[in-house]
Amino acid sequence: MADDDNPNNQSSEKERFDSSRRRFVKNTGMVVGGVAGGSLLGGFFTDQFLDDTGTKEKENGKQPIDYIEARMFFKHKKDFDVLNHATERIFPEDESGPGAIELGVPYYIDKQLAGDWGKNTEMYMQSPFQDDEIPLKREDVFLQGVRKINEASKNKFEDDFKNLEKGEQIEVLQLLENDDVDMELIRASDFFESLKSAVMEGCYSDPIYGGNKNMEGWKMKEYPGVQMSHRSNLEKEEFIAMEPKSLKDYMDIEN
Amino acid sequence: MPKKMDKVDVVTVGVGWTGGIIAAELTKAGYKVVGLEKGGERSINDYRYDRNELKYSARGEMMQNLNDNTITYRNNLDQKAKPVRNKNSLVLGTGTGGGGSHWAAQAHRYFSYDFEIRSKTIERYGKDKIPKGMIIKDWGITYDELEPYYDRMEKTMGTSGEKDPLADERSDAYPTPANKLPPSMKLFRKATESLGYHPFVRPTGIASEKYENPDGKTIQACQFCAFCVNYGCDWGAKADPNITVIPTAKETGNFDLRTHAEVKRILYDGNKATGVLYVDTRTGQEYEQPADVVSLTSFIFNNVRLLLLSEIGEPYNPKSGNGLIGKHFVDHHFEPVTRGFFEDEKFNNYIGSGGLGVCFTDFGADNFDHSDVDFLNGGQIEIQMGGNAPISNNPVPEGTPTWGEEFKKQSLKYYNKYLDISFKMATLSFEDQYMDLDPVYKDSSGDPLIRCTYDFTDDYRAKSEFLQNKCVDVLEEMGADKIEKHGLPDHFDGSFIFQHNGGGAVMGDDPEDSFVNNYSQTWDMDNLFVIGASSFPQFGMTNPTLTVGALTYRASEGIIEYLENGGGQLAKATTKHQRT
Known part of the structure; x- marks a missing residue:
């Protein structure tokens, strides 16, 4: 050779x-x-x-202003606050490096939901939907999901999710993970799976999408990115x- | 009213490997070919600057969107089928090149046993070895008859590799040498040799050095960049119809490629195909394309669906056993993974290509005595390195939470400290596994979707368990500190994620139990050719493309002979009884 x-x-x-x-x-x-x-x-x-x-x-x-850090999909800050804290619990900052918030994951998810992906444009969405199928678009799933997280937080700890202690936030997310929260037309565990998967994408996709800021996700993982x-x-x-x-x-x- | 186009010699439905090979061979011979491709046109320039895991792997940029057309599946005859709604669960190529652009390029030949599985099984073990309901059959072609076409396809692709010591004879060496190996694969090779097996470097349609194929097309040397499976190769090192057969066809001046052309029906008059009806998906205009030869060269779901929608052949009925269209459906391959974690080793797991691997077939085909096992054929055990991309690879030992602090810690720790050993398994056909038209779900123009009825069988489960235990032995020999078996789920869950499906219009030498002869020519209409894995009566262990390519080169010879001789059947049927 x-x-x-x-x-x-x-x-x-x-x-x-x-x-x-x-x-x-x-x-x-x-x-x-x-x-x-x-x-x-x-x-x-x-x-x-x-x-x-x-x-x-x-x-x-x-610090320069990062103009991409504005919301495209989540109109209400209250909903976005929930997303912020939930993503950080899924991928927290620790001694190895930044967590989801510092990596830009919540803005990554916001932008994805604002585009084709949020509207399921590539999916077969024709009815009839059978009992265990999800008839909702991703934008509806995520909006309903973060509101359910906050609702569950208020029910259990009488406060907004963003104000809870870390351990309490984890307990609330476990309620969704274990289907102890009812959601409309989707199981809470299915939403939580989608959320986890979106967090992984935000941590490790190319920084072009707004997550994996400064390639910090890749650096933690010792992944070399796009090499020739x-x-x-x-x-x-x-x-x-x-x-x-x-x-x-x-x-x-x-x- | 459809607009009627001028008649041509050959029309192909789909322009991937099969359509591209037919187009290249027929146009070189001076025939006029129209290629109808539902998607858009691609060239290597479209692959540039797109090493992007989210776009290509997670979102399937090169795959067909499912919004207006998908497939449905169920596990058995008593269930209501569900549509496969999510693109991540159904990999279908689209655009010129089709699945041949985003493939892994693993290019194994089948064994002589595979082509004569029924007679060889009965010969060695007796009739009772074939369990009730299993409908495996001989292909009506032997390995020796197909060998020259295997060689041709390997040369078109610049295939690199090492001969499997247990495989059948080859007429020539691989056109490019075997890939060099990373340490993880050397470890696998050493371990399997010391266990007494016969490892070899995987043959792949990814060239190990710069190569010019017989049509004068250049394939570059692989750079192991790892943006391979799900991607088109921007370096031009992965064999792809868009850098080989399609440009070969174009250069003749005899190839008329029409994109955004979705074929809706095969047209026929009596026992002759007359052409196809297609629609330009951008304008909605319908066209009729007459041709002397109609060649179905799309993926099996579309090949079979077009036959059913056009009411050609008799749909298979699993209750009566009558009919052939849709019969012998198989899904290859759900790959159970055996994972080894290594505390003291660290691998460059980010390096790879779709074809980089070391394999052995000591437990495949009929290379070992099956007297004491409850399955037929077997599997190829292998280590492969596609290059672990970071979104989709987050390895954690069993028992680790799937999110939170501990997940982060463990997934970062083991990302470069684990190896997966997997196997590819022969998938055999059964009488209650088939395709037909779905009674409920339709595409956006109102035509029914194709429905698959399929589940894991006892044969499949026994084979999987047997092979996985061998993988554990290999990982132990390799010195893994912790070994985990990730086995089969309870039922097939509708993950059609490899674009490896077969059957529906199968090959044979008897029109009673086959729809096409060994030139992929239908017994019913001698100017209709149905080409691709739709002709496989069952799957061998490994991936289908090389065998599909070989069968397509043979079909192209048949079509030329057919056109030169003014028609007729190219193969002799073993029974005189002709179906109507």
């Missing part, structure tokens, strides 16, 4: 990532000569500098930790 089949020829990941300046330096070193795969010809041949993305500090030290090639590492015996790359890095390679 010739080395020139490898588009990166990446001898050292560390050389390519200057963490002090929070910038990637793309020095791809790809060999020219007709070996590159079909659609990816082009900009790998140049050195490029990419600015970091997201909400990290600018050089003057001030792993060919030269395939046979390596040791674990290879890499600074992850996102779709933004990937697309900016080629201008």
